Amino acid sequence: MSCTDRASATFRSHVAENAYPGRGIVIGRDGAGDWTLVYWIMGRSDNSRNRRFVADGGVLRTEPVDLSKVEDGSLIIYDAMRELPGVQIVTNGDQTRTVHGVVREGGTFESALLTREREPDAPNYTPRISAMLDLRHRAPELHLALLKAGACDAAQTDRWFFRPAPPCAGCGFGLTTYMGDGSPLPPFAGDPLVLPLAGGAADILDAYWDALDDDNRISLAVKSVAPDGACRELLVRNRHGDA
Numbered sequence: 001m002s003c004t005d006r007a008s009a010t011f012r013s014h015v016a017e018n019a020y021p022g023r024g025i026v027i028g029r030d031g032a033g034d035w036t037l038v039y040w041i042m043g044r045s046d047n048s049r050n051r052r053f054v055a056d057g058g059v060l061r062t063e064p065v066d067l068s069k070v071e072d073g074s075l076i077i078y079d080a081m082r083e084l085p086g087v088q089i090v091t092n093g094d095q096t097r098t099v100h101g102v103v104r105e106g107g108t109f110e111s112a113l114l115t116r117e118r119e120p121d122a123p124n125y126t127p128r129i130s131a132m133l134d135l136r137h138r139a140p141e142l143h144l145a146l147l148k149a150g151a152c153d154a155a156q157t158d159r160w161f162f163r164p165a166p167p168c169a170g171c172g173f174g175l176t177t178y179m180g181d182g183s184p185l186p187p188f189a190g191d192p193l194v195l196p197l198a199g200g201a202a203d204i205l206d207a208y209w210d211a212l213d214d215d216n217r218i219s220l221a222v223k224s225v226a227p228d229g230a231c232r233e234l235l236v237r238n239r240h241g242d243a
Contacts, residue, residue: 003167003168003170003171003194004168004170004171004196004198006194007170007171007172007194007195007196008196010193010194010195011195011196011211014176014193014195015195015208015211015212016211018180018213019180019181019213019215019216020042020044020178020180020181020185020213020216021042021176021177021178021179021180022042022126022176022177022178022185022188023039023040023041023042023092023129023176023177024038024039024040024129024174024175024176024177025037025038025039025090025091025092025129025130025131025144025174025175025176026038026039026172026173026174026195026197027090027131027133027142027144027172027173027174028142028167028171028172028173028195028197029166029167029168029169029170029171029172029197030169030170030197030198030199030200030201030204030224031169031170031197031198031199031200031203032169032200033169034200034224034225034226034232035088035133035135035140035224035225035229036172036197036201036204036222036223036224036225037081037088037090037131037133037222037223037225038172038174038197038204038208038220038221038222038223039060039080039081039090039092039220039221040208040212040217040218040219040220040221041053041062041092041218041219041220042212042213042216042217042218043216043218044216046069046071047069047070047071047072047076048076048218049218049239050064050065050066050069050070051063051064051065051076051077051218051219051240052065052218052219052238052239052240053080053219053220053221053236053237053238054236055221055234055235055236057231057234058081058082058083058088058223058230058231058234059079059081059082059083060079060080060081060090060221060223060234060236061077061078061079061080062076062077062078062080062219063077064077065240075093075119075121075126078093078094078096078097079094079096079097079100080092080096080221081096081221081223081234082096082097082099082100083229083230083231084100084103084104085136085229085230086134086135086136086228086229087103087132087133087134087135087136087229088132088133088135088223088225088229088231089103089130089131089132090130090131090132090223091128091129091130091131092128092129092130092177093119093128095112095113095116095128095130095147096130098112098113098115098116099112099113099130099132102115103132109130109132109134109143109145110143110145110161113128113130113145113147113159113161114159116128116147116157117147117157118147118148118149118157122154123184124184124185124187125148125149125154125184125187126177126178126185126187127146127147127148127149127177127187127188128145128146128147128148129144129145129146129147129175129176129177129188130144130145130147131143131144131145131173131175133225133229134229135225135227135228135229136229139166140166141163142163142164142165142166142173143161143162143163144161144162144163144164144173144175144192145159145160145161145162146159146160146162146175146188147159147160148160148187148188149187162191162192164192167194170196170197170198171194171195171196171197172194172195172196172197173192173193173194173195174192174193174194174195175188175192175193176188176193200224201222201223201224201233201235202222202235204222205220205222205235205237208220208222209237217239218238218239218240219236219237219238219239220236220237221234221235221236221237222234222235223235
């Protein structure tokens with residue numbers, strides 16, 4: 001099975017036919033070979049659904065749609081994408097700033113996330129998913145991380161780090177917070193998924209938005225990255241309209 005065939009099959013089973021994969025990250029190359037980052041959020045509660053994406057240059061953040069209705073913003077309001085010269089970062093929580101700060105000071109993606117834990121939202125203990133694209137070296141480097149409740153003790157955090165080789169054009173590597181719906185929600189398990197990034201940024205935005213469950217999708221962003229690692233374009237789509 002080719003990379004694109006495998007990506008399409010996984011996309012159908014894990015995204016299009018899955019009511020609740022939760023938040024998701026994809027990092028890879030679009031159909032033209034340009035580096036691309038995707039991030040989406042989903043929500044079941046009113047608090048989770050009361051938010052949207054806002055793009056500010058190459059920075060992506062979440063914000064409340066109605067501030068008066070925010071019950072607890074600690075896990076839902078954060079910078080989702082930040083950047084440094086030659087570096088792009090995307091995560092599903094405030095660990096974005098942790099990675100950004102450590103890498104800016106000369107540290108590593110992995111060392112930054114050794115200081116963080118899975119989210120404290122018992123009984124789900126939502127995983128923290130993170131990715132970084134590093135174009136500062138001769139060969140591109142992809143970093144992904146999954147921080148989840150310990151397999152033997154949920155009070156602990158298992159940390160899984162991945163360094164996949166650069167994917168072929170039209171494919172990327174992805175992580176989601178959950179495997180599907182449930183109570184409690186089943187956390188993501190296994191290696192990063194191979195997922196499609198066919199066409200350009202607008203095509204990818206349409207494909208993922210249309211595939212995500214209508215009732216649970218909240219916001220979606222696609223960032224196209226220039227060869228030097230800078231943001232070329234950051235597209236956003238929100239269930240509740242743009243800010």
